Structures are given as structure tokens and as C-alpha cells.
Amino acid sequence: MSPSEHVVHRGGCHCRRVRFEVDAPADIDVLDCNCSICRMTGFLHLIVPASRFRLVSGADALTEYTFNTGAAKHRFCSVCGVKAFYIPRSHPDGVDINVRCLDAGTVASMRVVPFDDDDREAATAALAHLTHD
Numbered sequence: 001m002s003p004s005e006h007v008v009h010r011g012g013c014h015c016r017r018v019r020f021e022v023d024a025p026a027d028i029d030v031l032d033c034n035c036s037i038c039r040m041t042g043f044l045h046l047i048v049p050a051s052r053f054r055l056v057s058g059a060d061a062l063t064e065y066t067f068n069t070g071a072a073k074h075r076f077c078s079v080c081g082v083k084a085f086y087i088p089r090s091h092p093d094g095v096d097i098n099v100r101c102l103d104a105g106t107v108a109s110m111r112v113v114p115f116d117d118d119d120r121e122a123a124t125a126a127l128a129h130l131t132h133d
Helices: 036-041 117-126
Strands: 007-012 019-024 027-033 045-049 053-057 062-065 073-077 085-087 094-098 109-115
Touching: 007 053, 007 094, 019 045, 019 094, 027 036
Parallel strands: 027 109
Antiparallel strands: 007 019, 019 053, 027 045, 045 094, 062 073, 073 085, 085 094
């Protein structure tokens, strides 16, 4: 499989009310951000264009949390509390998937790359190539 080919990854929240599909490579690079919310929740980031994300079920179970600038739309299951994906402020036309919420079997390899939110501008510039377009 060439690096540009996509597979369908499926995932969702803990109680399985929220389910989604995302088209992305089987070999992925993910970001490990050290900001307060990512550090506290253990979120590992796989950012994709919104056109490659499909919410399969659970729209009615989602609730939204915003803070600071209000640009990021943190959506999580109102039943089990898991945030399987959200709309990031860095890519408002994309969706940020929590790789920890993907079902087993479609990720062939994963490289975890640290993201320093204390120097967001430099970190974003250095890692711009990691968005799975």
C-alpha cells in the first residue's frame, strides 16, 4: 500500500453511542499535545479534512465544551464522557480524531510526535506536514 492510500478507520466513545468513520492512511503520525486539556485527557491527535470524517451515529448524544478562545469545539459523549473527536482551532475545517478511540485492526503503525503547546506557533509550523490530507 502506498503512503497516500487511505483505509477506513472506525471508532467511537466508550459506550458506543457515538460512532464514526474516518479515511486516513494505515501508517499514521499522531500528535501528543501538552496543553492542559490534551494532557489531562490523554488525547492523541489525528487531524483530517472534514470531508474524510463521517459521524455514523450518536449526534444526539454529543455535547460541546469550549474554553479560552472558543475556537475549538470539544465534543464528547454526554453518556460516557469520552471525547472521541473534536473540531480543532488549528484546523477549523477539519476534524481531530482521538487515535485512542479507534477500533483495533486498521492502524498498521503509529508514530507519536510531541507537540509543545507552550510554543504553539513554532510547533505548528514544524509539524504542518503531519495533517493527513
